[in-house]
Amino acid sequence: MSEKIDQAQVKKVAMLSRLDLTDSEVAEFTTQLSAILEYVEKMNTLDTENVQPLAHCLPITNCFRDDVVKESLGTEKVLANAPQRDEEFFKVPKILDDNSGA
Amino acid sequence: MTSDISYKVIVGLEIHVQLCTQTKMFCGCALQFGAQPNSRVCPVCLGMPGVLPVMNKHAYEYSVLVGLALNCKVAGFTKWDRKSYYYPDLPKNYQISQYDLPLSENGFIEIPLESGETKRIRITRAHLEEDAGKNLHTAGNFSQVDLNRTGTPLLEIVTEPDMSSGAEVKALAVELQRMVRYLGVSEADMQKGHMRFEPNINLVITKGGKEHKTAIVEVKNLNSFRALERSVDYEVQRQLDEFIDSGKVMEMGNKSTRGWDDDKQMTVLQRVKEEAHDYRYFPDPDLLPVELDDAWLEQIKSQLCELPIKKQIRYVSEYKLSDYDAGVLTADRSTAEFFEEAVKAGGDPKRVCNLITQVGLKLANEAGCGIAELSLTAENMSELAKMIDDGQVSASAGNTILEQMTKTDKAAQVIAEELNLIQKSDAGELEGIVEKVLAENPKAVEDVKSGGKKSKKAQGFLLGQVIQKTKGQANPKVVSEILSKKLS
Amino acid sequence: MPNDLLNMDCKQLREQIAAGKVKSVEATQAVFKSIEKNDSKIGAYISTFKEQALAKAKEIDDKIAAGESVGFLAGVPVAVKDNMCTTFGATTCASKILENFHAPYNATVVEKLLAADAVIIGKTNMDEFAMGSSTENSGLKKTVNPWDASRVPGGSSGGSTAAVAGRLCFAALGSDTGGSIRQPASFCGVVGLKPTYGRVSRYGLVAFGSSLDQIGPVTHTVTDAALMMNVIAGHDVADSTSVDEQNAPVCDYLENIDKPIEKLKIAVVPEFNAGADEPVQKALSDAIEVYKKLGAEIVEVHMPHWDYAIAAYYMIATAEASSNLARYDGVHYGHRTDNPGDYVEVYTKSRAEGFGKEVKRRIMLGTYALSSGYYDAYYLKSLKVRNLIRGDFTSAFEKCDCVITPVAPTTAFKAGEKTDDPLKMYLSDIYTISANLAGIPGISVPCGFDENNLPIGLQILAPAFAEDKLLRIARMFEKQTDWHTNRATID
Numbered sequence A: 001m002s003e004k005i006d007q008a009q010v011k012k013v014a015m016l017s018r019l020d021l022t023d024s025e026v027a028e029f030t031t032q033l034s035a036i037l038e039y040v041e042k043m044n045t046l047d048t049e050n051v052q053p054l055a056h057c058l059p060i061t062n063c064f065r066d067d068v069v070k071e072s073l074g075t076e077k078v079l080a081n082a083p084q085r086d087e088e089f090f091k092v093p094k095i096l097d098d099n100s101g102a
Numbered sequence B: 001m002t003s004d005i006s007y008k009v010i011v012g013l014e015i016h017v018q019l020c021t022q023t024k025m026f027c028g029c030a031l032q033f034g035a036q037p038n039s040r041v042c043p044v045c046l047g048m049p050g051v052l053p054v055m056n057k058h059a060y061e062y063s064v065l066v067g068l069a070l071n072c073k074v075a076g077f078t079k080w081d082r083k084s085y086y087y088p089d090l091p092k093n094y095q096i097s098q099y100d101l102p103l104s105e106n107g108f109i110e111i112p113l114e115s116g117e118t119k120r121i122r123i124t125r126a127h128l129e130e131d132a133g134k135n136l137h138t139a140g141n142f143s144q145v146d147l148n149r150t151g152t153p154l155l156e157i158v159t160e161p162d163m164s165s166g167a168e169v170k171a172l173a174v175e176l177q178r179m180v181r182y183l184g185v186s187e188a189d190m191q192k193g194h195m196r197f198e199p200n201i202n203l204v205i206t207k208g209g210k211e212h213k214t215a216i217v218e219v220k221n222l223n224s225f226r227a228l229e230r231s232v233d234y235e236v237q238r239q240l241d242e243f244i245d246s247g248k249v250m251e252m253g254n255k256s257t258r259g260w261d262d263d264k265q266m267t268v269l270q271r272v273k274e275e276a277h278d279y280r281y282f283p284d285p286d287l288l289p290v291e292l293d294d295a296w297l298e299q300i301k302s303q304l305c306e307l308p309i310k311k312q313i314r315y316v317s318e319y320k321l322s323d324y325d326a327g328v329l330t331a332d333r334s335t336a337e338f339f340e341e342a343v344k345a346g347g348d349p350k351r352v353c354n355l356i357t358q359v360g361l362k363l364a365n366e367a368g369c370g371i372a373e374l375s376l377t378a379e380n381m382s383e384l385a386k387m388i389d390d391g392q393v394s395a396s397a398g399n400t401i402l403e404q405m406t407k408t409d410k411a412a413q414v415i416a417e418e419l420n421l422i423q424k425s426d427a428g429e430l431e432g433i434v435e436k437v438l439a440e441n442p443k444a445v446e447d448v449k450s451g452g453k454k455s456k457k458a459q460g461f462l463l464g465q466v467i468q469k470t471k472g473q474a475n476p477k478v479v480s481e482i483l484s485k486k487l488s
Numbered sequence C: 001m002p003n004d005l006l007n008m009d010c011k012q013l014r015e016q017i018a019a020g021k022v023k024s025v026e027a028t029q030a031v032f033k034s035i036e037k038n039d040s041k042i043g044a045y046i047s048t049f050k051e052q053a054l055a056k057a058k059e060i061d062d063k064i065a066a067g068e069s070v071g072f073l074a075g076v077p078v079a080v081k082d083n084m085c086t087t088f089g090a091t092t093c094a095s096k097i098l099e100n101f102h103a104p105y106n107a108t109v110v111e112k113l114l115a116a117d118a119v120i121i122g123k124t125n126m127d128e129f130a131m132g133s134s135t136e137n138s139g140l141k142k143t144v145n146p147w148d149a150s151r152v153p154g155g156s157s158g159g160s161t162a163a164v165a166g167r168l169c170f171a172a173l174g175s176d177t178g179g180s181i182r183q184p185a186s187f188c189g190v191v192g193l194k195p196t197y198g199r200v201s202r203y204g205l206v207a208f209g210s211s212l213d214q215i216g217p218v219t220h221t222v223t224d225a226a227l228m229m230n231v232i233a234g235h236d237v238a239d240s241t242s243v244d245e246q247n248a249p250v251c252d253y254l255e256n257i258d259k260p261i262e263k264l265k266i267a268v269v270p271e272f273n274a275g276a277d278e279p280v281q282k283a284l285s286d287a288i289e290v291y292k293k294l295g296a297e298i299v300e301v302h303m304p305h306w307d308y309a310i311a312a313y314y315m316i317a318t319a320e321a322s323s324n325l326a327r328y329d330g331v332h333y334g335h336r337t338d339n340p341g342d343y344v345e346v347y348t349k350s351r352a353e354g355f356g357k358e359v360k361r362r363i364m365l366g367t368y369a370l371s372s373g374y375y376d377a378y379y380l381k382s383l384k385v386r387n388l389i390r391g392d393f394t395s396a397f398e399k400c401d402c403v404i405t406p407v408a409p410t411t412a413f414k415a416g417e418k419t420d421d422p423l424k425m426y427l428s429d430i431y432t433i434s435a436n437l438a439g440i441p442g443i444s445v446p447c448g449f450d451e452n453n454l455p456i457g458l459q460i461l462a463p464a465f466a467e468d469k470l471l472r473i474a475r476m477f478e479k480q481t482d483w484h485t486n487r488a489t490i491d
C-alpha cells in the first residue's frame, strides 16, 4: 500500500509551515499523517456533488464597526513582549529577499 | 537587422490604493502617516493571541464606491479570505484579503490619450485587503519592523492587459488618482505611498511573419508615476533587446519578478522563493460574509459624482474650453466644482477658467491649499468675470483684483473702486480726450486714414495714447469705438 | 468547616457570601489551602494569583459589608483555562512558545467574570493550544484525574475539570473545539457545557479552530452552569461571530432552571451508542429510564453522516489551526530561538523549539489540507460534509427537543495509553465533534460510574441557541439523580 504522503511532501509542508523538523520527525510524521489522511479518505465515499460548503454555522452576515478611532496600545506595550527590539522597532535578522505578498 | 521586426506592447496593471478611513480595516487604530514607530498598534493589528478582527464599514463602502465608479459589477455577496505567507511585517503571517468572491469585478475605466481621445481599459476586479507593516533595512546586520501601517485598508485594482505603452499606463494611474480623490476615498498621495503599482509587461513580436511572445515580467512596488512609466518603457526595450539577442520567448509559467532601481533607472531581477506562492487561501472564519442589498447599494451609489474624465470631456463640449484647460480644471474635484459654481452664478466659462488657471491656482498653490479653500466665493468670482467682460476693469486689473479678493474677502466691485481700477466708459468724457489726442498726433491720423499697412498700427498707437492719458482707466473697447467713428 | 465550604456549589456559596454568612476571603483561603495541599498531585493549575485573589475577595466582602450591590458571582473563586488572555499573569496555552507571554488585554469572558465580582484564582492546564483529548499534550505540566491519579483528566480543558472535581475552585471556564469541555467533564465527573457557536464571545480566547471554538463553564451542577452562562453569554462588538441580541436574545438561564420541559421528546442514535464501552452504554440506558419516568418520550433518530464527522473535523480544525498558529513566529512576541542564522530561521527554529509534537502534527496536517492541489479534496470536501452533518441535526430536531448520546466511548483512560497513536486519540472524540461542526450546544452531566469508580458523562445536544432548554433538560435529570454529588477523593 502506497503512503498517502511521502517524506518529500512532508518536508515541503514543513517548509510551508515554517517548522524545522528533524529527520526522525519527518519519518514519524510521514507515517502518522499518511494514516490520518488514509482515514480521511472515507469522506470520498460520500456524494457531495450538490452540497454547499459550510464554512460557518451562523445565521448572520454583515458585522461592521463604525470608523471611529480607539486608543492604540502605545509603543512600550506593543514592544513589551518582543523577543528583541531596536529602539522603537521590533528587531529581526537582516531581511535580504522580498517575499512580501501584498 | 531589426527591419523585419514589429512588436506590440501588452501591459496590465495592479494598483493598491490606500483608503482614507479614520481607522484601520479591522481595529480602531488611527491611520496616521509619520507617527512614532509602533505607536498606532493595538492587540488586533499586532496579531496577538486571541484577538479578532471587526470590519470597518467605511472601508467596505469606499471600496464599493470605487467599484461603481469603475463600472464594475458589485457583488451582492462577498467574503474575506486569509492569504498565508510569512514575513516580519505581517504579524499574523496571513493577510486578510479577498480571493474567489471579490467585492467587484468586470468593469472598465476610460483614460485620456495624448491625442485627446479616450481609451477604455477593462478592470478585472477590485477587492479590499489589509496592508502589511514596514520592514526597514538598517545599515547593521538586522532589520527593523514598524507595524503602524499594518491593517491599513487597501483597495487592490487589477486591470486586463489592455495598455500598450508606458504613457498609457501612466495615464491610467493619473486617471485613477483623480478618480479616487473625486470620490473622497483616498488622498492618493504618492509621497505617502497611498498608491502603489505593479505592471505586468510583455511583448508580442512579429518576426518574419511569425508571432513570438516574450515572458511576462512583473515590476514590483512602484510608487511614483514617473517610475511607473519609465519602468514600463525600460522593460519594453529590455525585452525587445533580449529577444533580438537570444530569441528568448515565453515558456510555461516563466513569469518573473523585477524591481525598479531608481538610481540606475533600470529594472532588476528579484529572487522569489517558489513555495512562497502557495498562499493557501481559505475563508476567514473570524469574519462574516457581507450581503449588499439594493437599498444599501443605492445609498452608496448616491455618493457617486460625475467622474473627472466625463467632466473634462463635458467642459470641452459644453463650455468650449481647450482640452488642456479642461484637464487643469478637473484635476481635482474642488477646483472643478468651484469653477462650475462660478459659471452657474453667471460668469463666462472661458473668463472664469482663465481667472482660475492663470491666477487662482497659483494663489492657492502659494497658500498651500485648494482654490475652494481660499477666501473666495463663486459669486464674487463670477462678478469679477462679468466686470472684465463688461469692460469695467481690464483683464490685467482683474488679476490684481482676484489676488486682493483672496486676501480681504471684499467683493470685486469694492476692491476695483478702492484701487481705482474701474475703467472710464463714459463716451462723452472720453470723446474730449480722443479729440485732444487726435489733434496732438496729426501724422498718426494721416496714417490711419490712408489705410494700408500702417493704418492698424497707427490706430493702436492712438488707442494707447488715450489710455495713457486716462492713466489706464479708459475702457479700450469704448475708446476703440470712438476712434473708429472719428477716423472713418 | 473549610471542607464543607469547598463542597458548596457556586450558587450556594454566592448566596452565603451575599448574605454575609461566609466571607469571600474565607472561601478564597480555603481554595488556596486546598490547592497548596492537593495541586502538587493533581496539577490543575499553570498559575495562581493568591495575593490578587485575596485582595479581590476582601474588596467584595467590604462591598457586601457596606451594603453595596454585587455581581452574580460575588466573591466566588473561579479558574480560567490558560488559553484566555489576562492582563495578570502569563497566558501560555500550555505551550513553551508562549510560556512568558503577557497579554496586554483581558479576554471578554475574563472582563465579564471580573464585572460579575468573581475572584479569579488561577489559570488551568490544558493540551497545548487546546489540541488533545487528555491534557497530556501540555507543554508545561502534567494533570491527573482526581478520581484516579494514574488516569488522564480528559482534554483539552483537563485542568479546568480537574480543578473543579478536585475542589480547587468552585467553577471554571473551559473551551471546546471538538469536545474539549464535555469530554474532560465526563472523565472528571463534573458538568461541562459547550454553548452554541456565537453565544459566548471568543475575543481573547486563543484561537485553535476559529469556526469551532467556544468557551463554556465547568461546574459541579447544572444550575451553576446556568449561573455561569448568565455571566458570560451575550453579544460582543469585538467578536464578529458573536450573535447579536436581535438574532438570538440571551435569556436569564437561571430563571426557569427548575421548571421541567413539558412533553419532552428525547432522541437517541442507536447505531452510535452501540460503539461505546459496556458501562457507558449501561449508564446511558439508565439515564433514558430516568427521563422516561419523568414522562419523556424517547424516539430514535439516525445521523447518517456522523461516521464522517471525525474526518471532516480534523481537516477543518487543523486547517484553521495551521493559519491561526502561524503568528507564533518569534518575531513580535513569544519564544525566539537563540542565534538564528537568518530571519527565516527565526520562524523555523523558534516554532520547532516552541511547539510540541501534537501541535506540529496538526499544523502540518492543516497546511497540507489547504495547500495547492489538495484544497478541494480535503478542505472543501470537509466543509461539504460539515453541511451534511448539520443537516442531520436539523432533521433530527424536527422530531425531538434534544439528542442524547454518551460523551465519550470510554471512561478516563490511563496516562500514556493513546499518546503513541494520534488517530486512536482522535477517534475517541466521536460523540462530541458533531456538535462543534453543527455549531449547536451540548452538555455533559454526570450519569454514573464504571467498575473502577470512574465517572461517566451523559451528553445532551440541543438546537442552536436553545441553551435555556438544554440546561432545563439537564437539570431534570440532575434533580432525579445524585451522581453530581459524588466527590473525588484525592488523598
Ligand SMILES: [Zn+2]
Pocket (backbone or CB within 6 Å): A072, B024, B027, B028, B029, B040, B041, B042, B043, B044, B045, B046, B151
Ligand atoms: Zn490596531
